[in-house]
């Protein structure tokens with residue numbers, strides 16, 4: 361290993377008490393001899409610099425620690441590069457850049473807009489960095505932050521049906537969405553092993569980085585975009601999760617009590633080259649989605665956006681694996697396509713962890729599916745309190761005025777053990793996202809549709825994504841407030857902290 365090349369001097373007229381007489385002597389090193397080593401160090405510094413803006417300086421006693429010295433050098437080089445080319449290198453910006461590149465199919469990225477606030481952040485970070493490197497004191501330098509204030513979402517549509525989250529946790533008051541800041545968790549000092557082995561350069565991933573990487577890898581296996589995690593509010597590193605929580609981008613995990621169906625013979629499929637008309641696309645025969653003149657209709661526009669034409673309780677039937685049409689180009693395959701919006705799970709001020717995206721989201725954009733363990737409704741109904749907080753009942757086709765069917769063909773999705781980013785979506789009484797039901801890998805008669813999330817308005821980058829956990833309730837309940845008209849909080853619910861003018865007071 362190049363890191364372990366040793367240039368030693370053996371002294372003839374000197375030795376230590378233990379008899380050893382070898383020392384290092386840099387003067388004897390021929391630069392030509394150590395060229396590979398120098399190159400390897402340079403490469404390593406570049407890696408460190410690329411890793412993050414955070415540079416840890418662990419005090420003067422540690423100056424022989426290879427990792428520290430390399431990091432410090434890497435940082436200096438990085439600062440130097442920034443002075444020459446002051447593009448912010450925050451991961452947030454990189455995600456945004458990558459996402460817009462992906463979205464636009466560009467070879468090269470668009471120019472990043474640097475706001476005055478952002479430039480000030482960068483300038484401050486750089487001046488702190490300079491004082492740190494010159495003082496060599498024991499300080500951890502953190503990255504700057506993004507200052508974008510999310511705007512209040514506008515509501516364009518009415519959620520189409522009553523699929524709802526059951527609720528159970530406690531939460532404190534929420535007033536408004538704060539400006540969000542991209543911060544990084546505190547870096548910890550060097551491990552004892554890195555101190556004792558100066559030749560080794562540990563690559564230490566934080567718990568948050570590890571989880572991000574794991575979830576992004578899981579998402580990538582479904583060809584979906586990245587997942588990042590951020591906390592600008594407090595020191596909580598990660599959202600609370602059960603041990604061994606498994607990230608599941610795009611399908612249900614069937615509980616051991618529910619057999620995975622094999623309905624191969626029962627699927628209705630189409631022979632279309634291009635599914636341009638729902639009325640001739642034979643897989644649409646079971647569909648109850650009609651247009652105003654009584655003809656079968658697709659749920660999507662030709663641009664692949666949700667058309668908001670699906671009445672409450674109607675399931676969207678997309679083309680399936682037995683259809684002849686092309687997976688990538690068929691206009692009736694939208695919810696089943698991999699998610700192309702990068703997602704950030706972030707800590708909110710009043711509602712625990714929530715979800716936002718670093719890029720613009722267009723009205724009608726289908727964002728993803730609620731995943732988790734598919735369980736019988738009777739099992740879900742037996743849960744209480746916090747255990748119900750991540751249960752989504754597949755009751756979108758049920759009559760809200762009749763008793764909830766307790767039979768075995770009523771299901772819920774439980775995202776406590778398995779799930780994806782959608783389990784972090786918070787409730788708002790004035791949401792910017794809504795849900796609809798969609799099937800493509802099961803037949804509609806199974807009653808196990810996916811719950812798909814769609815943007816009901818254009819959503820600027822960094823705005824929290826929220827949906828109404830119980831849209832049917834909104835129509836009947838009164839607003840929160842004092843005196844007359846004050847909402848009574850129904851039993852089993854808890855106060856809503858969405859902070860919007862339309863807040864009904866409970867979720």
Ligand SMILES: C[S@@+](CC[C@H](N)C(=O)[O-])C[C@H]1O[C@@H](n2cnc3c(N)ncnc32)[C@H](O)[C@@H]1O
Nearest residue numbers: 528529531711712713749784786787856857858
């Ligand atoms: C499906 S989880 C959403 C993610 C959750 N915030 C977290 O940190 O994991 C639902 C829980 O989030 C909290 N929550 C979501 N929206 C809320 C709101 N508008 N007001 C108060 N609490 C909310 C409640 O504790 C609720 O039980």
